[in-house]
Amino acid sequence: MLDTLPLLERTDFPQIRRSNLEKLQVNLGYLCNLSCVHCHVNAGPRRTELMDRDTIDLVLAFLKKQGIRELDLTGGAPEMNPHFKYLVSQARALGVNVMDRCNLTILLEPGYEDMAAFFADQGVEITASLPCYAEQNVDKQRGKGVYHDSIEALKILNQMGYGKAGSGLKLNLVYNPTGTNLPPAQDALKADYQRELKQRHGIEFNDLFVITNMPISRFGSMLLSKGLFDDYMALLKDNYAEHNLATLMCRSLISVDWQGHVYDCDFNQMLHLPMIATDKHNPHLRDLMTGDIAGKDVRIGDHCYGCAAGQGSSCGGALD
Numbered sequence: 001m002l003d004t005l006p007l008l009e010r011t012d013f014p015q016i017r018r019s020n021l022e023k024l025q026v027n028l029g030y031l032c033n034l035s036c037v038h039c040h041v042n043a044g045p046r047r048t049e050l051m052d053r054d055t056i057d058l059v060l061a062f063l064k065k066q067g068i069r070e071l072d073l074t075g076g077a078p079e080m081n082p083h084f085k086y087l088v089s090q091a092r093a094l095g096v097n098v099m100d101r102c103n104l105t106i107l108l109e110p111g112y113e114d115m116a117a118f119f120a121d122q123g124v125e126i127t128a129s130l131p132c133y134a135e136q137n138v139d140k141q142r143g144k145g146v147y148h149d150s151i152e153a154l155k156i157l158n159q160m161g162y163g164k165a166g167s168g169l170k171l172n173l174v175y176n177p178t179g180t181n182l183p184p185a186q187d188a189l190k191a192d193y194q195r196e197l198k199q200r201h202g203i204e205f206n207d208l209f210v211i212t213n214m215p216i217s218r219f220g221s222m223l224l225s226k227g228l229f230d231d232y233m234a235l236l237k238d239n240y241a242e243h244n245l246a247t248l249m250c251r252s253l254i255s256v257d258w259q260g261h262v263y264d265c266d267f268n269q270m271l272h273l274p275m276i277a278t279d280k281h282n283p284h285l286r287d288l289m290t291g292d293i294a295g296k297d298v299r300i301g302d303h304c305y306g307c308a309a310g311q312g313s314s315c316g317g318a319l320d
Contacts, residue, residue, distance in 0.1 A: 004220035005271050008301040013308075016245055016298045018277065023070035025266060026051070026059055028081040029258045033109055034146065046074065051075040053260040056083050058089050058260060058285055065289055065308065072253075074101040074266065079115055092122050099125040100172075104153035105146055116153075120160040125170040127209065128154070131178065133196040154203045163204040172207045180223070180232045182239060182310045183210035212236075214267050214306045236305035244308040250298045260285045264298045267306075273299050 022277045060240040063071060071091050078084060078100060091098050100119065102293035107116050119126060128150075135147040158298075161167035173193060177183050190208035197203040213219045215232055223229040254275070262283050263269040277296035 002221040002224040003288045010302045011302040013300045013304045018296050019251045020294050024068050025072040026256045027074050028078040030076045031080045032076040049258045050081050053083050055260045056087050071096050071098045077106045079106050102128045104128045104150040107153040108149050116156045116160050127172040131176045133193050151201050171205045173205050175210045186210045212306045236309045239309040
């Protein structure tokens with residue numbers, strides 16, 4: 001796979017600094033039942049990296065020590081970590097809101113049939129990838145049959161109460177462009193999704209997040225192999241919007257990899273660019289158990305333009 005890091009490290013992106021830490025994003029491992037073209041994690045069925053129980057206990061201790069109230073679980077398919085249910089139930093017992101980044105199809109895999117009921121019982125917020133409401137586009141990006149399985153999984157979640165008014169069970173969908181373009185306006189696309197999914201399949205959901213494809217990992221390698229990298233970076237830079245800097249996710253979030261090392265964001269994690277907010281060369285979550293990183297510099301690169309372009313992009317969708 002072609003590596004874009006050497007082209008991203010030197011940058012004129014403006015320096016940004018951290019505000020108060022509000023959210024802990026934890027990658028539970030790279031094992032996944034899918035291998036999506038746009039995946040910046042390079043996750044797949046053959047990956048073996050999984051967070052162990054000791055590191056998960058450290059995550060729980062950190063949540064309690066630092067008073068963090070938002071836990072964002074990602075992967076791979078985070079549900080494939082054998083300690084997933086333990087982490088979720090213990091975090092919920094601490095009063096932490098848990099969001100699971102679900103690829104939907106995992107809910108139909110053998111051994112995971114009870115996962116939707118577990119989500120509902122624990123009050124887990126679901127943020128699910130569905131890169132289009134049309135079958136052809138989804139299967140092109142994620143694999144043949146994925147759209148059908150995703151729709152079936154969404155119906156199961158709706159039956160549990162997810163996405164239904166008054167249930168308190170939040171179901172969000174995530175859109176990624178299928179090519180080398182910025183995502184469309186989030187609110188308008190949300191209306192399209194709600195109309196089409198309701199009419200075609202009777203599906204309801206709460207919100208839609210649009211996320212810009214980052215020039216790293218599989219997507220970045222594709223850009224390089226097709227000679228599109230420079231054009232894509234020009235697109236991101238030409239659409240840079242300074243007002244997005246104030247709400248970038250790296251200001252209030254830290255990203256933890258499956259071994260417990262910490263990064264300013266999930267994208268830096270995949271580029272192996274550790275935080276510079278401590279005096280450690282490769283800081284670990286245990287190094288942040290005490291102290292405060294507010295006001296510290298965030299490690300930046302040219303890929304940061306992906307989060308600041310147009311309407312902005314983060315793990316929670318558009319920024320403006």
